[in-house]
Amino acid sequence: MNTQLFIYCFKHFINMNGGKPEESLKIENIVASAKVTDFLDLPSLASQLKDAEYNKKRFPGVVLRMQDPKIAALVFGSGKVVLTGAKSIDSLSRGLQILGDQLRALKIDIPEHLSYKIQNIVTSADLGTPINLNKIAVGFNLDKIEYEPEQFPGLVYRLDDPKVVVLLFGSGKLIITGGKQPEDAKRAVQRILSELSNLGLI
Incomplete structure (x- = not known):
């Protein structure tokens, strides 16, 4: 177990x-994955995103904690994202959309409509x-x-x-x-x- x-x-x-x-x-809890782009500069990302945590020695990705919806996004340099903590499909979708908006605001090329796969x-x-x-x-x-x-x-x-x-x-x-x-x-x-x-x- x-x-x-x-x-x-x-x-x-x-x-x-x-x-x-x-x-x-x-x-x-819902855990889902998504591919938002092909490459992300994690140190730069962590320094610009509010509520972002990045410690390469402890975890290879940026941890971004959202408050509404209450979701954690694990963002990796490959452009892969893992979302966890969602209590509904709607909150999962909103969380991914919010992440996409935040990345676009940093001038990162992110598709307008992001899709996810529930794990x-x-x-x-x-x-x-x-x-x-x-x-x-x-x-x-x-x-x-x-x-x-x-x-x-x-x-x-x-x-x-x-x-x-x-x-x-x-x-x-x-x-x-x-x-x-x-x-x-x-x-x-x-x-x-x-x-x-x-x-x-x-």
């Missing part, structure tokens, strides 16, 4: 509100009822699950369609990661509900 994901679960997962599974779906969407959900992870571990496809409660309190379930990883907790709360579009999380929750129902576990 990824250590950062483990920490995320404990920090952000315990206080989720209950409700119907579909209504409880909440995007926690990962992390979504939280709540089944609304406690679940028995031990029984689920027995009932689900063993090749698709990881369950070692002495190391991590959740059950890891890897789906093929949609291609996501779902973390199930005994409280009935879920984290869906690996999605490429918001609908992936909804489909994953619906599939989990169906499989639990078929096994008589919900």
Whole structure:
């Protein structure tokens, strides 16, 4: 289990509100990449952009933190950008547009319309009822699950369609990661509900 994901679960997962599974779906983070140009002078960029951080010894890119929307843009010399922290597709699009505007203001040749590719969407959900992870571990496809409660309190379930990883907790709360579009999380929750129902576990 990824250590950062483990920490995320404990920090952000315990206080989720209950409700119907579909209504409880909440995007926690979207990570996307974009190519804005072929070359960027990072030292020059960092010195001219407000709220920019650049320490080549610690990280090979410029870190630009936006406040509205609250997104971090990781800008690399190759012209590649990684956006993280977005809570919606709209905020992701706005964040990329703002970055493009800032770079154009520095007389850098940036296309007017920038496109991005979503790399990962992390979504939280709540089944609304406690679940028995031990029984689920027995009932689900063993090749698709990881369950070692002495190391991590959740059950890891890897789906093929949609291609996501779902973390199930005994409280009935879920984290869906690996999605490429918001609908992936909804489909994953619906599939989990169906499989639990078929096994008589919900």
